[in-house]
Amino acid sequence: MSVISSQPEFNAPNMEWKFYLIGNKFDTSGFIESQIETNRTHGETSLVMSKDSGRIKFYIKTWKEVFNEFELKHDFLNKKLMLERDKLIASGNSADEIVKRVIQNSAISPPEINMK
Structure with a gap:
């Protein structure tokens, strides 16, 4: 962070930097x-640090926090995909039938016609 913030080519007013230090656990000092x-x-x-009116920020996280944040952010999408999967399974159609139905779906654009 110090090296980048000391270089003029990396310090334009419209540039923002976020630095992350990620580890298994914090030390026992409580710092x-x-x-x-x-x-x-x-x-x-x-x-843990914000400099230059928030242009440069420094974060410290544990891997557990990173994975928990990911799960929270993507839980809705995962649940929706699981629901769609369950609907497909409940329909009793085979994978081949589902693919065939998708190919025949009228929402797909027809091939472009070349009129010469």
């Missing part, structure tokens, strides 16, 4: 947790 708590007023979880 990281206190930095996260101190920066909680910015409204962003895991933020």
Whole structure:
């Protein structure tokens, strides 16, 4: 972060940088947790430093946090896909029949006609 922020070519006013340090667990000193708590007023979880009016931000997370955030963000999509899968299975159609039906779907654009 220090190297990038010290280089003029990386510091245009319209550039933003986000740095992430990800590990298995925080050390036992409590320093990281206190930095996260101190920066909680910015409204962003895991933020430990914000510089230059928020243009440069530094976050520290555990892998568990990364995976939990991913699951929370994608849970709706996963549930919807599972519901669609269950509907296809319940219809009793084979995979070949489903593919055939999709190919014959009228929502698919017909091939372009070349009129010469």
